[in-house]
Amino acid sequence: MAEILVLAEHVDADVKKVTLELITLARRFGEASVVWTGAGAEEGQARLAEYGATRVYVAADSVYDDYVTNPAAELLAQLVKEKSPALVLVAGNAQGKEVAGRLAVKIDSGVLTDAVDLQPGADGPVAEQSVFGGATIVHSRVRRGTPIVAMRPNAVAPEPAAGDAAIEAVSLSADATGARITNRVVAERSDRPELSEASIVVSGGRGTGGAEGFGVIEQLADAMGAAVGASRAVTDAGWYPHQFQVGQTGKTVSPQLYMAIGISGAIQHRAGMQTSKTIIAVNKDPEAPIFELADFGVVGDLFKVVPQLLEEIGKRK
Amino acid sequence: MNIVVLVKQVPDTWAERKLKDADATLDRASVDGLINELDEYAIEEGLQIAEAQRAAGNEAEVTILTMGPEKAAESIRKALSMGADKAVHLLDDGLAGSDGLSTSYALAQVLGQIGFDLVIAGSESTDARMGVMAAMLAERLGVPQVSLANKVEIDGTAIRIRRASEDGYFEVESTLPAVVSVVEKTNEPRYPSFKGIMAAKKKPVQTMSLADAGIDPALVGLGGAATEVVDHTQRPPRQAGTVVKDEGDGGAKVAEFLAAQKFI
Numbered sequence: 001m002a003e004i005l006v007l008a009e010h011v012d013a014d015v016k017k018v019t020l021e022l023i024t025l026a027r028r029f030g031e032a033s034v035v036w037t038g039a040g041a042e043e044g045q046a047r048l049a050e051y052g053a054t055r056v057y058v059a060a061d062s063v064y065d066d067y068v069t070n071p072a073a074e075l076l077a078q079l080v081k082e083k084s085p086a087l088v089l090v091a092g093n094a095q096g097k098e099v100a101g102r103l104a105v106k107i108d109s110g111v112l113t114d115a116v117d118l119q120p121g122a123d124g125p126v127a128e129q130s131v132f133g134g135a136t137i138v139h140s141r142v143r144r145g146t147p148i149v150a151m152r153p154n155a156v157a158p159e160p161a162a163g164d165a166a167i168e169a170v171s172l173s174a175d176a177t178g179a180r181i182t183n184r185v186v187a188e189r190s191d192r193p194e195l196s197e198a199s200i201v202v203s204g205g206r207g208t209g210g211a212e213g214f215g216v217i218e219q220l221a222d223a224m225g226a227a228v229g230a231s232r233a234v235t236d237a238g239w240y241p242h243q244f245q246v247g248q249t250g251k252t253v254s255p256q257l258y259m260a261i262g263i264s265g266a267i268q269h270r271a272g273m274q275t276s277k278t279i280i281a282v283n284k285d286p287e288a289p290i291f292e293l294a295d296f297g298v299v300g301d302l303f304k305v306v307p308q309l310l311e312e313i314g315k316r317k
Numbered sequence: 318m319n320i321v322v323l324v325k326q327v328p329d330t331w332a333e334r335k336l337k338d339a340d341a342t343l344d345r346a347s348v349d350g351l352i353n354e355l356d357e358y359a360i361e362e363g364l365q366i367a368e369a370q371r372a373a374g375n376e377a378e379v380t381i382l383t384m385g386p387e388k389a390a391e392s393i394r395k396a397l398s399m400g401a402d403k404a405v406h407l408l409d410d411g412l413a414g415s416d417g418l419s420t421s422y423a424l425a426q427v428l429g430q431i432g433f434d435l436v437i438a439g440s441e442s443t444d445a446r447m448g449v450m451a452a453m454l455a456e457r458l459g460v461p462q463v464s465l466a467n468k469v470e471i472d473g474t475a476i477r478i479r480r481a482s483e484d485g486y487f488e489v490e491s492t493l494p495a496v497v498s499v500v501e502k503t504n505e506p507r508y509p510s511f512k513g514i515m516a517a518k519k520k521p522v523q524t525m526s527l528a529d530a531g532i533d534p535a536l537v538g539l540g541g542a543a544t545e546v547v548d549h550t551q552r553p554p555r556q557a558g559t560v561v562k563d564e565g566d567g568g569a570k571v572a573e574f575l576a577a578q579k580f581i
């Protein structure tokens with residue numbers, strides 16, 4: 001059976017949901033071989049097996065944490081040469097796309113980014129991409145080399161399957177070079193679900209009026225068990241940290257439910273949330289473009305609507 | 318210091334953008350082109366670094382590099398009117414339909430010819446949205462990739478940045494020459510002044526063809542691309558939902574909807 005390489009994303013032993021999605025997807029095309037860089041593989045192994053990974057190539061070296069993208073790309077290039085996989089899958093976030101780009105140059109292969117689906121085709125895998133802010137659906141394929149595809153998180157639902165996830169140690173034959181990471185500053189992790197993985201996202205925009213007003217978004221998110229998101233107007237103003245920005249230059253989310261509160265729905269914002277299953281909007285301007293997308297919208301003041309909603313949720317609990 | 322800023326002309330995000338039926342390439346003729354907004358941050362960063370170098374008594378020059386059709390000259394003019402010193406326009410019909418991989422090859426060939434201490438790109442182009450160019454160019458040129466910076470510091474031949482990460486940021490350092498990309502939190506791009514607009518008219522723009530840059534025509538354009546579009550369609554508009562006006566019961570109505578959909 002064809003071998004498919006999946007670059008794992010993990011925080012220590014914690015396997016990120018997007019990796020389980022990629023393993024699930026890989027099984028459509030052959031055997032899923034996970035590529036694990038850094039520590040934690042032994043503890044993460046069970047989770048990879050649960051979703052049907054056949055094997056795990058482990059490069060338990062610290063270079064992957066010390067240098068930007070190049071060692072991971074180099075390792076993948078080496079594995080492509082040794083194993084001749086039919087396909088390489090990476091997470092379609094900023095880091096994953098950069099690894100994909102470097103790998104593409106190293107092995108002279110085509111790369112497709114931001115895929116929302118991937119299906120077998122007569123001439124190899126066919127990716128579905130949603131372009132121009134979601135207005136156009138494109139199907140594309142790689143016609144030279146080993147296809148490299150960066151999948152948008154939440155594009156496929158992870159499905160458990162039996163797998164051995166047999167660990168095989170590998171190591172980089174070349175020295176790591178490039179830009180060195182000297183320090184990592186990670187924001188304090190809240191108990192909320194991670195933004196790009198969450199099944200419910202509650203996002204606030206300029207309509208919240210400031211950092212204090214944005215508190216109501218956090219309250220609603222907590223009542224719903226949701227992740228908090230923000231528009232660029234909010235992160236630019238410093239009302240909420242940058243890593244929570246949803247949109248073209250922020251994160252792409254595709255949850256079951258997206259609640260846009262006090263957000264106008266500019267095309268760059270929509271580019272990051274358009275594929276959400278159900279969309280709710282609260283905005284005092286009936287002309288706000290976000291209503292074009294909303295399954296349910298309320299024209300009104302968020303400072304009246306949200307507190308009442310919180311009360312109703314409380315009553316139903 | 319020889320600073321090269323990569324600027325792409327893209328169709329206006331607010332206009333209706335379409336792929337052409339004949340070859341599935343972007344229809345650039347029917348919409349207004351403008352500078353990829355995210356490249357304005359790259360231009361601003363280049364100008365600020367050059368200003369700081371000059372203030373410290375070093376020579377510095379900012380060159381704009383654009384690959385694109387004739388029309389892309391408008392974006393070059395704008396970049397020059399913001400304050401860049403000169404520009405190189407890689408212009409050749411053979412480039413039409415290039416994908417990310419072939420674009421990086423073409424740009425790397427030009428960069429090899431014109432030389433650089435620092436290449437600055439935007440974090441992504443608003444039309445292709447690949448976000449891969451800085452990584453691809455660093456790989457091709459064999460220099461460090463110092464990308465996705467929301468803060469850049471240069472100290473002699475050392476460069477230090479803050480790289481935006483999934484849940485915070487990394488501090489990253491390397492030496493020059495290097496390829497940098499900047500995100501939109503780095504700076505506030507300046508508007509061209511009247512003086513800048515007038516001065517831009519006299520600034521040199523060098524046009525290069527494939528042959529001038531030593532680019533193999535077989536490796537670029539539709540024929541040289543490693544990816545291809547199989548088909549494309551317009552997404553059907555989302556089915557219109559229900560929009561109600563808050564009559565003092567807006568929150569309760571949302572709760573009803575959420576309950577009916579089993580979210581609460």
Ligand SMILES: Cc1cc2nc3c(=O)[nH]c(=O)nc-3n(C[C@H](O)[C@H](O)[C@H](O)COP(=O)(O)OP(=O)(O)OC[C@H]3O[C@@H](n4cnc5c(N)ncnc54)[C@H](O)[C@@H]3O)c2cc1C
Pocket residue numbers: 204205206207208230231232233234245246247248249250251261262263264265266267268269272282283284285288300301302303354355443
């Ligand atoms: C290259 C580029 C990339 C970009 N990337 C992103 C991105 O990644 N993400 C992103 O979000 N944006 C992005 N933008 C910015 C985008 O164009 C918009 O400017 C931004 O999304 C606006 O944010 P907003 O909706 O919160 O603010 P606004 O557009 O100002 O909208 C605020 C809304 O709140 C409503 N409101 C005000 N008060 C209340 C109230 N009391 N109750 C209810 N409603 C109220 C108003 O009616 C209005 O509709 C990008 C722009 C560019 C050029």
Ligand SMILES: Nc1ncnc2c1ncn2[C@@H]1O[C@H](COP(=O)(O)O)[C@@H](O)[C@H]1O
Pocket residue numbers: 323324325326353355356359382383384385417420437438439440441442443445446447448449450451
């Ligand atoms: N044709 C081009 N000419 C000049 N610069 C480009 C071109 N294409 C991409 N770039 C640069 O690469 C960045 C990332 O583009 P992309 O990888 O297409 O999202 C852009 O912000 C530009 O700085």
